[in-house]
Amino acid sequence: MIRINGRQEKAAGKSLADWLCQAGYSGRMIAVEYNGEIISAEQYPQVSLHDGDVVEIVCFMGGG
Amino acid sequence: MEKMMDDCLELGGQRFHSRFILGSGKYSLQLIEAAVQDAGAEIVTLAVRRANTQDKENILDYIPKGVTLLPNTSGARNAEEAVRIARLARAMGCGDFVKIEIMRDSKYLLPDNGETVKATEMLAKEGFIVLPYMYPDLNVARELVSAGAAAVMPLAAPIGSNKGLATKEFIQILIDEIDLPVIVDAGIGAPSQACEAMEMGAAAIMANTALATAGNLPLMAAAFKEAIVAGRKAYLAGLGRVLTRGAEASDPLTGFLHD
Numbered sequence: 001m002i003r004i005n006g007r008q009e010k011a012a013g014k015s016l017a018d019w020l021c022q023a024g025y026s027g028r029m030i031a032v033e034y035n036g037e038i039i040s041a042e043q044y045p046q047v048s049l050h051d052g053d054v055v056e057i058v059c060f061m062g063g064g
Numbered sequence: 065m066e067k068m069m070d071d072c073l074e075l076g077g078q079r080f081h082s083r084f085i086l087g088s089g090k091y092s093l094q095l096i097e098a099a100v101q102d103a104g105a106e107i108v109t110l111a112v113r114r115a116n117t118q119d120k121e122n123i124l125d126y127i128p129k130g131v132t133l134l135p136n137t138s139g140a141r142n143a144e145e146a147v148r149i150a151r152l153a154r155a156m157g158c159g160d161f162v163k164i165e166i167m168r169d170s171k172y173l174l175p176d177n178g179e180t181v182k183a184t185e186m187l188a189k190e191g192f193i194v195l196p197y198m199y200p201d202l203n204v205a206r207e208l209v210s211a212g213a214a215a216v217m218p219l220a221a222p223i224g225s226n227k228g229l230a231t232k233e234f235i236q237i238l239i240d241e242i243d244l245p246v247i248v249d250a251g252i253g254a255p256s257q258a259c260e261a262m263e264m265g266a267a268a269i270m271a272n273t274a275l276a277t278a279g280n281l282p283l284m285a286a287a288f289k290e291a292i293v294a295g296r297k298a299y300l301a302g303l304g305r306v307l308t309r310g311a312e313a314s315d316p317l318t319g320f321l322h323d
Contacts, residue, residue, distance in 0.1 A: 005114045024117035029124060031112075031155035033148075038155045056114065058152050060123050062096075063111025063136055064087030064223070064250075064272035 004055040012051045017044035020057070030059050071300065073245060073268050076161065076193030076214040078132070082106040083262070084292050085134065085247065086285070087272020088123065095281050096126040103285035109134045109163060109270070112153050124158075134195065136163040143182035150187050162187060163217065164196040173223040177204040181211055188212025197249055200234035205242045215244050217270065220261065221251025224273040228257040232264070239265040255284075255291030262295025263303060 001008040004019075011019045016034065020026070032039045033056040034047055049055075072079040086105035088096055100108060108131050110123065127133070135153035140146035143166065150162040164187070166179045180196045181204060187194045193214045198204060200218035208216050218235050221227035229235065230251060239246045245267030252258050258269045269292050278284035 005116070025115070028115065028117075029122055029156055030115050031152040033152060038151055040155070056152075058112050058156075059115035059119075060110040060133075060135065060153075060156065060158075061113045062088040062090065062093070062123055063138055064089045064109055064270070 001051060002049050002053045002055060005057055011049045014049050015045050016047035016049060016055070019049060020044060025057065028059065030057050032057050071296070075195070075245065078193075080106045080132070082289075083268040083296055084258075084289055085109065085249075085268055085270040086275070087270065088127070089272050090276035091281060093121055093123055093126045096123070097128055098282040099275060099285045100128055100131060102282040102289065103275075104289045105131065105285075107132045107134050107161075109136050109272070110153075111136055111138050112149050113139070132161060133158040134161045134163050136165045136197075137183070138165045138167075140164075140166045140183075141168050142166060142176070143179040143186065146179070146183040147186050150183075150192060151190075154192070159193075160191055161193045161195065164194060175199055175219065177201060180204075181207045184208055184213050185211035195247065200231045200238055202234075202237050202241055205238050209242060209244055213244060215247050215267065216242060217247045217249040219250040220248050220257070221253075223250045225251050226253025226274055226277065227251050228253055229261060232260075235261070235266070236264055255287045258288055259291040259295035259298075262292055263298045265299050266295075268292075 002011045073083050082104045084103050084105050085107045086103050087109045108127055112135055137146035137149040140149055146164050146166050164180050164183050166176045167173050168176050175197050177199050180198055184194045184196050195215045195217055196208055196213050197217045205216050221230040247268040248261040248266045249270040252271050253274045275281050275284050
């Protein structure tokens with residue numbers, strides 16, 4: 001299992017790009033942190049997800 | 065008038081004509097564009113949060129082009145978390161500005177000045193234009209200057225309280241002693257309070273809740289805009305003196321009809 005934004009997801013074996021696309025993040029303005037490291041969008045296809053990985057996906061929201 | 069024409073707010077080498085920094089929290093995305101326009105704002109703050117695919121709308125679609133985005137690090141409880149949020153914000157490709165907001169206390173939402181200094185130093189070294197939200201303490205403000213801050217953002221009153229210039233005396237000390245723009249952030253609830261802070265010599269005002277909880281948000285944005293401009297003009301003009309006691313006639317003291 002892979003922990004993505006605090007939830008356990010079955011995504012092992014997929015690339016980060018494939019998982020983001022399948023989850024509905026295509027075209028969204030997001031930033032991704034993979035095991036504590038920020039990954040640029042060009043690198044998403046090269047990152048393959050493994051059990052135990054931790055992924056954070058963030059976006060901008062209204063705030064002061 | 066000439067003094068007013070070239071009167072710009074300079075932050076990190078960028079010049080802004082507006083001295084009203086607008087928050088985008090606690091109101092609908094549909095109102096943001098009108099708020100930005102009526103406020104005449106050139107800088108808008110944003111928060112960084114975990115994304116989910118249920119929210120289809122992108123706040124950036126509602127912010128007019130040309131506006132500088134100022135992501136904040138709200139949610140950070142220490143310097144390390146603030147640095148992490150700032151880096152993620154920059155990875156979204158919206159520039160180098162960041163407002164540091166570090167709170168350990170969830171009741172009063174007071175900024176942790178010590179951690180804020182640490183985060184400022186780390187982020188300034190990474191090339192961020194750092195605007196730290198802080199409790200108005202002169203010693204800390206001096207540390208923020210040394211750490212590479214582009215401005216200091218002292219609070220007027222607790223976040224979201226609309227209570228006005230509760231820390232007035234201490235903000236004045238920062239304005240008098242710190243050689244960086246002093247942007248009054250948090251607690252400003254009414255245009256009159258924003259105007260007063262600008263008369264004192266504040267470089268800019270940041271407001272969010274005052275607008276988000278107003279009866280008519282865009283109209284309140286316009287009211288703040290005018291108050292901030294008025295306060296700035298008064299500061300540049302130099303306020304008239306205050307008598308310690310007694311009165312002084314404004315009219316001629318000769319030529320009375322009974323003479």
